[in-house]
Each structure stands twice: as C-alpha cells, then as structure tokens.
Amino acid sequence: MTTLRNPYDILGVKAAATQDEIKAAYRKLAKKFHPDLNPGNMGTETKFKEINEAYEHLGTPETRAKYDRGETEQATFAGGGRGPFYQETQRGPHARYSAQGAQGFDDDFLRGLFGGLGGGSSGARSRGPVPMPGPDQRFEMEVEFREAVLGAEKTLQLPNGKSLQTKIPPGIKTGQKLRFQGQGGPGTQGGLSGDLFIEVKVRPSAEFKRHDFTIESNIEVSLTEALLGGEITVRTVDGNVLLKVPPHSNTGTKLRIKGKGVPHKEGRGDHIVHLKVMLPREPDAALEAFLREWSRDHAYNPREGQGNA
C-alpha cells in the first residue's frame, strides 16, 4: 500500500474522462512501467503499484463514484499478493528460462540474439487462436451486522445486468472476499472466464459490537432491578431473550448469554451484556426521602481508596 495521490493525476486523465479513456490510460502506463518489461530498473515496481492502485479506484463506475464522493479508502493493489515478478525469478545461473535464452550466445551472442528473435523456435510452432482467461472482477457488497453474524442469502445486481445469488457464510468480517469462479470477465478464444470477487463490508450496528466471536451490547436497568435482581428482556442477533439480573448488580456488571455470539467451527461465541444502572427519569421525592433516612446509618464512599474524595 502506498500513500494515496489523486488517482486521476496518476493515470494522467481528466476528472471528466470516460471509463474507456481511463482504461486506455491505465493500459498504456501499466505497459510502460510493468517491472517485467523494465528488467533492472528498480524504480518501476513502486510506480506500477501506484498505477494499479489508482486504477482500482477508477477502474469501475462504482469504485470511481465512491472515490468521487470522497470515500477515499486506501485501495489495496489486488496484485499485492501476486508473488514475485518474473524478473525476480530470472536472476542467477540457476534460472531455467534465462539459461535457455543464453543458448546461441556461445559462438556469437549477437548473432544468437537476433537469430533467436527473427526465426527462433517459435517460428516453427503453428499458432491458431490463443486462449486467454478473462479478467477477474471485483465488487463490494454491504451487509447488515446481523446478516454478517448469522449468514444470509442475497441477490446481487451486477453492473452488467446479471444478478447473482450469493450465500454469505455466518461470521463473515469486513474485508473478507467471496469468490465466484468463472463469473468474472469473459475469456477470449476459448479461455475460461475470470473470477468474480465480492468484498464484504459489514455495516456497523448501533446496538451491537463484535470482538472476535463475542457480541457485546449495553442495557439499562432500574435501581430496583440492580439492587434486588429481576428478569429483563435483552435483544440479541437471534431475537429477544430473557436474562436474569442477579441481586446487587451494578453499572459495568457483565452478564453472559451463552451461544448467542458469532458462529465458529465448534459452535458459537457468547453475547456479553454490560449493565448500566439508571435512576428514575423524573426526580422522585419518596426515593429521596427514603435515601436521606437510609444513609444516616448506611453511608458509604465508593471512591474510598481511589485517591478521590
């Protein structure tokens, strides 16, 4: 990942450029700066990655609209995990292809070089149409928090008009990709279609937070429920459950609901509820009178020993 510059500037196109113009500019620059087409030029790899990242922002109308709206997340060059460039495998005497490329150098390597280019072994090979696999395509899909936890089936409308039935596996996280083999761009001359990758973005929930396989939420309880205990209704991703609040609970007390967290290989995580004790919404004269009376003999200082008075 590199620091983001304006991708329009990187590709040398105007903000009003058409998708075709962007694609053409990308191809021209990628050919010019592809590290394998510039052996020995150490500076091209960074430039090539920058061009690819810029194209990831602008390469489809969806990603481009997102960038134009100011949602400038760092793109991760999809080729980032592609493995070494070809030139990196051709250094040294043990590299097979370059060793074969040296054949003909012994007598007169210049003659060998130009002989190889003009009428080398490839000239003898018959060539019909060469199959090329289609390009991979990438899209993003937003899913609700609950769908990400429990899994769901969704129909996704692709920009090419096709609709795709997607099965979201339970427990999916933001950044995870679903792969649909053969659903990407079409191949040419009999090459198979590329793959379609859908990157999942989980919409945050106002109510629930996720930590690994645990779901956490806050719930408010009355003074009476906190002090004397009781049964309260708590919302989980599976729906409402009854939860027993033990007597003498407090703000910050955590209660565990087993098996209502995020599914994993061996079952499901838990849901942790954080209690928050609330006074009555309106001032209550009877409660105040009672506490005045009660605190005469039962005063206590919860800050004792904490350095606060």
Added chain:
Amino acid sequence: MRTLYSLADLCAHGATDEHSIIEFIRLEWIRPARPDEFDHEDLARLRLIRELGTDLLVNPEGIDLVLQLLDHVHALRNLLAQTGRLAIDPIP
C-alpha cells in the same frame, strides 16, 4: 527447497484455466522442467503472460516477442553479472 506445483495447482495460483495453460506449453511460452511439474519460474511466467494477455490486451504475437526478448535480456544480464560487468542484486 523448491516448491513444485501440479497443473491443477498452477491453475489455482496463476488464476488461469487448464486449457489455456496447455496451449501456453504447446507454444513454448511455458516450458516446465518435467511434464505436469511446475516451479516458481513457471508460475511467475504464467502470471506475466496472463497480465500481458488479459489485463494489458497484448496480442499473442506481442506476447511471443516479449517473452523471447525477456529470455535474451535476462540471459545477457546474467552473463554480464558473471563477468563482473553488471551488478545484479542477489536473489532474496
């Protein structure tokens, strides 16, 4: 240790179908040391072929020429490195 790939592995790692790879072998764009046994050089070369043909729309004649030129360029660079006339980074 050298990692070896089967044809199926190569398809998966190189995001290319078997039919295309077989054709690339027939054209001698990919020349495995043994039949159905590929290494990291073959995989990197396949990725390059795919990028040239699929992403950059270089036609088959162009790919053929690029690969031959690259073979010669790398051979020359290694030759010059052996004679001490070219500093090449060691393999990481």
